[in-house]
Amino acid sequence: MNQPMTPDEEYDFYARPENQEPQGPGQRRLTATVPVRFPADLLEKIRAAAAADDRSVSAWIRRAVEHELRDSA
Template sequence: MSSEMAPDEEYEFYADPANQEPAGRPRGREARLTSPIPVRFPTDGLAEAKRRADADDRSVSSWIRRAAEHELGRSA
């Protein structure tokens, strides 16, 4: 469907099992991650990271990885 649906229309549409089939090819992770490394934050820093991760609808780990990748891409 290409038009916007109201929430109740969406519910009715996806209630039909025929409309629950995935479209397109499955997407996997882009790259494998290395082994975990311990990183410690001050309490207020961790609270802020959690708040920002929630605001971006990401896990804290994913948010921190993205922040690190952003910093690694900057020129010194």
């Protein structure tokens, strides 16, 4: 499948056992943990934005940082 799936389509796809087999060796892409602190009001905005994008807070922050670095280059 080459088109993005909705969350419901992803759930249905991965609910089938034949789609739960690894497709290659595992990869650890993240190499370091960086503790970051946010004021409570900003963290709530981040959580809301992450939920609206159907992402974890960590994934949303990583994407925001990557976007900022790409735009500033």
